Amino acid sequence: MAAQQTVPQVDPGPRGVTASRGPRRQRPSERPGIAYLFLSPWVLGALLLTIGPMLASLYLSFTDYDLFTSPGWVGWENYRNLFADDPRFLTAVWVTLKYVLISTPLKLAAALAVALLLNRPSRAQGFYRSAFYAPSLLGASVAVALVWRVMFDGGGVVDQSLTVLGVSTGGWVSNPSYALLVIVALAVWQFGAPMVIFLAGLKQIPQELYDASAVDGAGWWRQLRSVTLPMLSPVIFFNLVLETIHAFQAFTGAFVISGGRGGPVDSTLFYTLYLYQRGFTEFRMGYASAMAWVLVLVVAVITAVLFRTARLWVFYAGEEGR
Amino acid sequence: MRRGSARALVLVAVSALLAASAACGSDDGGGSGGGTVTIRFDWWGNPDRAEVTEKAIDLFEQKNPNIKVETSFAEFNAYFQKLATQIAGGGAPDVLQMDYRYVREYADRGVLSELDSGPAKVDTSGVTQQLLSGGTVNGKLYGIPPTQNTQVFSYDFAQWDKSGAAAPKAGWTWTDLTAAAQKVSDSTSGAVRGVADFGGIEDWFEVWLRQQGKQLYTADGKLGYTVAEVTQWWQLADGLRRSGASTPAELTTKMDGSQANDPVTQKKASSGFGYDSGFTAKSWEIMGREFKLSPFPSNTGKIGQYAKPAMMFSISKQSGHKAEAAKLINFLINDLDAGKTLGMSRGLPANAQVRAQVGGTLSGPPAVGSQFEQQIATQLEPAPPPPPKGAGTAKSTFQRVYDDVIFERSTIAQAAEKFLSEAQKAIST
Numbered sequence A: 001m002a003a004q005q006t007v008p009q010v011d012p013g014p015r016g017v018t019a020s021r022g023p024r025r026q027r028p029s030e031r032p033g034i035a036y037l038f039l040s041p042w043v044l045g046a047l048l049l050t051i052g053p054m055l056a057s058l059y060l061s062f063t064d065y066d067l068f069t070s071p072g073w074v075g076w077e078n079y080r081n082l083f084a085d086d087p088r089f090l091t092a093v094w095v096t097l098k099y100v101l102i103s104t105p106l107k108l109a110a111a112l113a114v115a116l117l118l119n120r121p122s123r124a125q126g127f128y129r130s131a132f133y134a135p136s137l138l139g140a141s142v143a144v145a146l147v148w149r150v151m152f153d154g155g156g157v158v159d160q161s162l163t164v165l166g167v168s169t170g171g172w173v174s175n176p177s178y179a180l181l182v183i184v185a186l187a188v189w190q191f192g193a194p195m196v197i198f199l200a201g202l203k204q205i206p207q208e209l210y211d212a213s214a215v216d217g218a219g220w221w222r223q224l225r226s227v228t229l230p231m232l233s234p235v236i237f238f239n240l241v242l243e244t245i246h247a248f249q250a251f252t253g254a255f256v257i258s259g260g261r262g263g264p265v266d267s268t269l270f271y272t273l274y275l276y277q278r279g280f281t282e283f284r285m286g287y288a289s290a291m292a293w294v295l296v297l298v299v300a301v302i303t304a305v306l307f308r309t310a311r312l313w314v315f316y317a318g319e320e321g322r
Numbered sequence B: 001m002r003r004g005s006a007r008a009l010v011l012v013a014v015s016a017l018l019a020a021s022a023a024c025g026s027d028d029g030g031g032s033g034g035g036t037v038t039i040r041f042d043w044w045g046n047p048d049r050a051e052v053t054e055k056a057i058d059l060f061e062q063k064n065p066n067i068k069v070e071t072s073f074a075e076f077n078a079y080f081q082k083l084a085t086q087i088a089g090g091g092a093p094d095v096l097q098m099d100y101r102y103v104r105e106y107a108d109r110g111v112l113s114e115l116d117s118g119p120a121k122v123d124t125s126g127v128t129q130q131l132l133s134g135g136t137v138n139g140k141l142y143g144i145p146p147t148q149n150t151q152v153f154s155y156d157f158a159q160w161d162k163s164g165a166a167a168p169k170a171g172w173t174w175t176d177l178t179a180a181a182q183k184v185s186d187s188t189s190g191a192v193r194g195v196a197d198f199g200g201i202e203d204w205f206e207v208w209l210r211q212q213g214k215q216l217y218t219a220d221g222k223l224g225y226t227v228a229e230v231t232q233w234w235q236l237a238d239g240l241r242r243s244g245a246s247t248p249a250e251l252t253t254k255m256d257g258s259q260a261n262d263p264v265t266q267k268k269a270s271s272g273f274g275y276d277s278g279f280t281a282k283s284w285e286i287m288g289r290e291f292k293l294s295p296f297p298s299n300t301g302k303i304g305q306y307a308k309p310a311m312m313f314s315i316s317k318q319s320g321h322k323a324e325a326a327k328l329i330n331f332l333i334n335d336l337d338a339g340k341t342l343g344m345s346r347g348l349p350a351n352a353q354v355r356a357q358v359g360g361t362l363s364g365p366p367a368v369g370s371q372f373e374q375q376i377a378t379q380l381e382p383a384p385p386p387p388p389k390g391a392g393t394a395k396s397t398f399q400r401v402y403d404d405v406i407f408e409r410s411t412i413a414q415a416a417e418k419f420l421s422e423a424q425k426a427i428s429t
Helices: A003-005 A032-060 A077-084 A088-118 A126-135 A143-153 A158-165 A181-191 A192-204 A207-215 A220-248 A251-257 A271-281 A285-313 B003-023 B047-063 B078-087 B104-106 B129-137 B157-163 B174-187 B202-211 B226-245 B282-286 B322-334 B336-342 B352-359 B365-373 B391-406 B412-428
Strands: B038-046 B069-074 B095-098 B146-147 B151-155 B271-275 B290-296 B312-315
Touching: A032 A285, A077 A285, A088 A126, A088 A158, A088 A181, A088 A192, A088 A220, A088 A271, A126 A192, A143 A158, A143 A181, A143 A251, A181 A251, A192 A220, A207 A220, A220 A285, A251 A271, A271 A285, A271 B078, A271 B391, B003 B271, B038 B078, B047 B069, B047 B271, B047 B322, B047 B336, B069 B078, B069 B322, B095 B322, B104 B312, B104 B391, B129 B312, B151 B157, B151 B202, B157 B174, B174 B226, B226 B391, B226 B412, B282 B365, B290 B365, B312 B322, B322 B336, B322 B352, B336 B352, B352 B365, B391 B412
Parallel strands: B038 B069, B038 B095
Antiparallel strands: B095 B312, B151 B271, B151 B290
């Protein structure tokens, strides 16, 4: 479909009547091959770096591949073992679900709140926008996660501040009840990317709507509920889908903060971290591939469900008649 | 779009695949043609060790001007993750550092060269047979230990003295340890615990098992213990934790072998178990005080410790320069100058001649370690055969499940049961 859109459209044809042609019709003299030539860098990348490895991992997920010896076919065994014979897999699923359910709404709320604050004309706006965006630029970096670990560790800044307030935690990182929250906090702190998108969305809302509602006597809260949020709902939806998928794939924070172990007591055993342990420290790459495919399917299903529910609450301007 | 564009797409795809396979094809053969051969040597360790290793390599290159050695090193866990990926991708280093716990795993999967015959043969006449058995899998030698080490108990003797704790002496028992540790904790009101919690480390559990005549793994690669032993061991450690004699859960859970997370180095505990090769020239400086070494406590009169290959050198089966790789290992293990340069950086040298020469030149912590090893040499047993496939996983599982005990998430018996079932799965698949 992408290819259809890139078919050259400027050619007026012999009679110069482009407008009368249906979008799907095509004349034999056109050379769509040219389009593919220009697309080839992307096609190459997609085939070699994405689709090829994905198909390879699909195959490996039905084998006992151990990285060194050639893979042997085992059928559905990996998938069966995942659900029937691996309590840690279920732990990993539960930890990841908790993380997605807590971190995504918090992150979006933080992003929206800051975007609303920044959406008023001010000379320093550019500065603040960059300042709030900065943590996301550092987001995937190991360095930030390391700093995070030091901050929340026993004797770290957070622990010491809490001790001053009379709360003794002994460090959040090594406390199974709080360790996950450390990683949630790290994710929420990196709200920059959705914030910038929210900000762009806010700027698209026509000023007339605010003016008109102000004339009708609507206050700030009323405007937020009846103008801003409905008008912003497509952007909220976009961010929700994106951040949910990101949260399912979270790895770096958990890996660095728990030292690659997912501890204490498996409290930060993220799905991807467990997958990594299985594949690269236990050499069970076939099993790890099966885990990867289960994750792909689950994320696909959840995204589909989100798209379904979107009909109920996402408002697209110009669709009122539907 | 149908016909022509589909054909174009196929064309692009095919040319892409061709390009990719062409890129793979040009990988072999490089370097062996001319006079100089380049081999790669990867190992794990710290910057301390890197410095002396580089010096020894320089010496090797001087003596063998037609061989160039490229090295790279990383911390233990990262090293093994990288190694696995490299081997899978066909880019294994020629000479690699191998661990006792992994040697069977790699040898069984056919990625290591035999070192007692064929092109990669290395002269091992100077190395004691006891140590070589640690690198022997199914009768063939796959790893040669350059050094040996053994388990050790180290304690801050000044602190123990001040607290009135009785110093370890020959024949001391686990009860003695418990009493002494309690005294240290009490005298500092818990600020410095008597001993770092040892319950989660499978290595120390193994020594305790051997004290009772049992083993971690049987000769045919099965678990040499049952739920009963694990329960008993964890009860012993749990008693110390509950009474405050050992470190609290939030410190114990962080122990990962690094100094940064070691309660003893951090002055949160005054003693702990370890390996004597861990004492390097800067140890006292890093730990901020001096330590004395003692054999493990034992209730049976047997100390249960053994002369362990501290690590091994292996040659990858993929290597195109096995003879040169063997030459490098030979040099690192047997050459007196290399031995002088490397010192105790990897533990006590396995070659008797090198060891004798190094022994005289030591000072500081390495001297303490070397003296300790000589003092208990007669009590050390030979190393058991390399543990089965999956032993690495079993070891990390041991520590992970012990978290359930220290955070009191389940009873000790339940945790032991859980560990056993996971460990059995790990070594049987």
